[in-house]
Amino acid sequence: MSIPQMTRFLIPATVLILLLPPGVGAQERTARWQRSGAPTEVPVTVFHSTQSANLPTAETLGRGEWLFEISHRFLPAVSDGAGALWGLDGPVYNRLALSYAVADNAMLGITRSNLQDNLDLSAKVRVLASRAGGIPVMAALNAGVAWNTETPAVFGIEDNERQAYAQLIVDALLGERLALGVTPTLLNNPRIADIDAETAFALGLSGQLYLSDQASLLAEWLVSEDRPDLGHDAGTFGIELETGGHFFKLILTNSARMNPTQFLGGTPFEFSAGEWRLGFNVTRVLKF
Amino acid sequence: MPRTTDGRLGRVGLLAWFLAAGSAGVSAQEYHVDREGENRVTFRSRASIEEFEGVTDRVDGYVLLDGERLTPETGGDDTGFYLEVDLASLDTGIGLRDRHMRDNYLEVRDHPYASYEGRIVATEVVGDGRFAVSSRGKLSIHGVTREVEVPCEVEARGEGYRARCDFQVLLSDHDIEIPSVMFLKLANEIRLEVEFTVLPATPER
Numbered sequence: 479m480s481i482p483q484m485t486r487f488l489i490p491a492t493v494l495i496l497l498l499p500p501g502v503g504a505q506e507r508t509a510r511w512q513r514s515g516a517p518t519e520v521p522v523t524v525f526h527s528t529q530s531a532n533l534p535t536a537e538t539l540g541r542g543e544w545l546f547e548i549s550h551r552f553l554p555a556v557s558d559g560a561g562a563l564w565g566l567d568g569p570v571y572n573r574l575a576l577s578y579a580v581a582d583n584a585m586l587g588i589t590r591s592n593l594q595d596n597l598d599l600s601a602k603v604r605v606l607a608s609r610a611g612g613i614p615v616m617a618a619l620n621a622g623v624a625w626n627t628e629t630p631a632v633f634g635i636e637d638n639e640r641q642a643y644a645q646l647i648v649d650a651l652l653g654e655r656l657a658l659g660v661t662p663t664l665l666n667n668p669r670i671a672d673i674d675a676e677t678a679f680a681l682g683l684s685g686q687l688y689l690s691d692q693a694s695l696l697a698e699w700l701v702s703e704d705r706p707d708l709g710h711d712a713g714t715f716g717i718e719l720e721t722g723g724h725f726f727k728l729i730l731t732n733s734a735r736m737n738p739t740q741f742l743g744g745t746p747f748e749f750s751a752g753e754w755r756l757g758f759n760v761t762r763v764l765k766f
Numbered sequence: 767m768p769r770t771t772d773g774r775l776g777r778v779g780l781l782a783w784f785l786a787a788g789s790a791g792v793s794a795q796e797y798h799v800d801r802e803g804e805n806r807v808t809f810r811s812r813a814s815i816e817e818f819e820g821v822t823d824r825v826d827g828y829v830l831l832d833g834e835r836l837t838p839e840t841g842g843d844d845t846g847f848y849l850e851v852d853l854a855s856l857d858t859g860i861g862l863r864d865r866h867m868r869d870n871y872l873e874v875r876d877h878p879y880a881s882y883e884g885r886i887v888a889t890e891v892v893g894d895g896r897f898a899v900s901s902r903g904k905l906s907i908h909g910v911t912r913e914v915e916v917p918c919e920v921e922a923r924g925e926g927y928r929a930r931c932d933f934q935v936l937l938s939d940h941d942i943e944i945p946s947v948m949f950l951k952l953a954n955e956i957r958l959e960v961e962f963t964v965l966p967a968t969p970e971r
Contacts, residue, residue, distance in 0.1 A: 509846070511798050511848070513850070514826065518852050518878075520868055
């Protein structure tokens with residue numbers, strides 16, 4: 479390359495470099511550093527809580543976390559009016575529960591309801607959490623066994639106080655705000671007053687619309703077989719407030735039965751305005 | 767990518783020209799964050815009801831010195847640094863709180879990194895191989911950038927350095943909304959501690 483040729487090349491090159499935008503600064507020129515890898519992937523979320531009002535969701539706690547729950551269902555209907563303080567006078571069914579996450583995707587729970595002194599031990603394992611085509615999807619298996627120590631006085635049922643259930647939970651989040659869940663369920667011995675312990679099928683449907691970072695609306699429907707004393711499907715709707723540790727659910731429902739083997743069997747009350755009952759769930763995540 | 771926004775066309779052009787001509791005779795040294803080092807970013811929130819902290823080791827970036835090593839003369843426009851923290855990796859110990867932090871406060875899907883980019887202002891020797899380094903630059907969190915000054919304690923460690931920077935940010939400065947309706951458990955003043963190790967940049971690192 480001759481000197482005039484070099485000059486012809488160098489002058490435009492220098493001009494070009496001088497004209498580079500100031501944004502292409504000294505640091506970028508000299509720092510060889512480059513980001514290694516992508517940012518941490520944000521975990522999949524569908525339902526925020528590990529349970530809807532009564533039905534489980536596929537969500538689990540983080541490993542080592544505890545969840546304490548206290549829930550009430552007020553037995554008198556809202557339609558009983560001011561004299562019963564819309565049901566708040568009671569009596570109430572009470573439920574206390576404690577869960578523990580043995581892994582990020584597995585939790586164990588013990589739950590006690592004063593309805594027939596039902597004591598429930600359960601395990602839930604999340605088997606899937608992914609974004610299938612951009613839609614967050616989660617699936618879990620949930621199973622439990624329950625003992626009723628305060629059984630109805632029916633001859634021959636003394637050995638019939640144990641109940642059990644197994645559920646597949648499939649949840650999906652649509653449009654970032656609407657969580658939907660389907661929970662096909664097998665329930666063994668749904669009605670402990672029966673001498674024979676049958677195994678029945680039930681289908682839980684749940685939905686939750688997240689309105690803001692704290693408030694959401696929830697609804698549940700349980701399709702169950704018609705059986706004596708438990709002739710109706712259970713419907714529930716309510717609001718949920720969350721704080722990052724607590725969930726407060728205030729609900730209206732035609733079922734006052736809370737523990738899984740009790741709720742999943744159906745409800746004696748029709749789903750009509752005259753039969754709605756008030757209830758609440760409060761849960762708190764704890765870590766020691 | 768980090769960008770400087772103030773115009774220093776002349777110097778940039780000159781430096782670029784030197785680089786283009788392959789005759790960069792500057793004895794500047796580039797240090798990179800040692801990703802395998804003991805890096806730790808901690809934020810602390812002290813609200814009236816609840817105190818908590820979040821932790822991650824996912825900090826990355828570089829430091830450019832105007833010479834080979836840190837000296838009392840280190841500082842000025844020939845120095846530079848860029849540090850970033852992978853926000854989705856922050857762990858407060860409670861999964862639900864992490865989700866709130868990621869989705870509602872930091873909105874990490876839109877703003878995955880917090881970064882601090884700037885220059886060393888002055889370096890003071892405070893002991894054997896120990897320095898007090900003051901820095902100034904642009905702190906970017908939640909997509910909002912603020913000019914800040916951050917003091918760091920720096921200690922020579924082998925070929926590299928270990929730095930510990932301690933400062934405070936206001937969430938309101940970065941348009942991070944604190945839920946005001948109920949259960950106020952997040953303080954507006956957040957204390958940040960950033961500890962990291964840097965090693966001289968090599969062709970592989």
